[in-house]
Amino acid sequence: MDRMFHVIEAQQFDRELMGEIFSVTKEMEEVVSRYGSSILNRRIMATLFYEPSTRTRLSFESAMIRLGGNVVTTESAREFSSAAKGETLEDTIRIVEGYADVIVMRHFESGAARRAADVASVPILNAGDGPGQHPTQALLDVYTIKKEIGRLDGITVAMVGDLANGRTVRSLAYLLARYDDVKLFFVAPEVVRMKQDIKEYLDRHGVHFEEKEDLIEVAQQSDVIYQTRIQRERFGDRIADYESARGKYIVDSNTMEALPEAGRVLHPLPRIDEIAPEVDGDPRAAYFRQAHNGIYIRMALLRMVLEA
Ligand code: NCD
Secondary structure, three states, X not given: OOOOOOEOOHHHOOHHHHHHHHHHHHHHHHHHHOOOOOOOOOOEEEEEEOOOOOHHHHHHHHHHHHOOOEEEEEOOHHHHOHHHXXXXXXXXXXXXXXXXXXXXXXXXXXXXXXXXXXXXXXXEEEEEEOOOOOHHHHHHHHHHHHHHHOXXXXXXXXXXXXXXXXXXXXXXXXXHOOOOOOEEEEEOOHHHOOOHHHHHHHHHOOOEEEEEOOHHHHXXXXXXXXXXXXXXXXXXOOHHHHHHHOOOOOEOHHHHHHOOOOOEEEOOOOOOOOEOHHHOOOOOEOHHHHHHHHHHHHHHHHHHHHOO
16 A cells, blocks of 8 residues: 555545555554554654544544654644734644644634645644545544444445534545445435535445435434534524524434434534434444544554554
8 A cells, every 4th residue: 555644535535445444443442452552652743723622632642642652732723823823824834744743633724634735744634624524533434334333335324414514424425435335315404405516426426315304214214324513613693594404403212213223323523402312322322432433543544644
């Protein structure tokens, strides 16, 4: 394999590369159970986050530490880094690459990770670029589906919620398109339907998808319900639109009754109220296990981009 360098968008991963990442990820599960490793000893990862994060930043940082590496970090970079003084993203990257061997970046603008990669001499890992993409989340989502359902070919996934602004569903659609006989249902409030670019990509790649309104009917026919949060921060002052979208599709005990016994519910988290707490105790609620898989995937990615 050519050495993987930047991780910017989901389209850069084919089945073969994902297979390789997932086998390193499996190894990483064992590394964690042995309390870590020193393979990235003396390597430094910088996390540069211009938008809020809990899981993504902490799991990347924990992943680096589990591999023996070190972490330098700026959270709230929009307020606290030199961006607040007017420094361009490109200049910031030129500086930070002198301090770290890899940069994990979350930004509020779609395309920011690509811009950073264009000037960076160290790997840039996109931890979410506005409403653009979130490829490391989508990799951990696919890994979770494989682990929970046992297969990827032939699966039916219902993507629910904010499909227009949710970067995780966008990246996930690109990744799932690599597998055979995948079927996607899109269940979204009118104002946040899946965008045309993804639908055209799926058409071009022969992936069957349907836009649906009835979540119960869709649940009956799905292996996975991938629920998402309505992305309040992308609505600006369109409060009426936000209110019309929020609360439209809730996964609750009725949805769980419709979902097959072997089905699963995933969510990138954080959730607001789109999965009722009563669902948490159901063994098919896989979202907390999914979040834990983030550490293994991120260890695998760090190892693959940094190991010489
Ligand atoms: C997601 C994100 O930031 O896009 N969170 C995450 O990284 N797990 C989903 C969200 O914020 O709704």
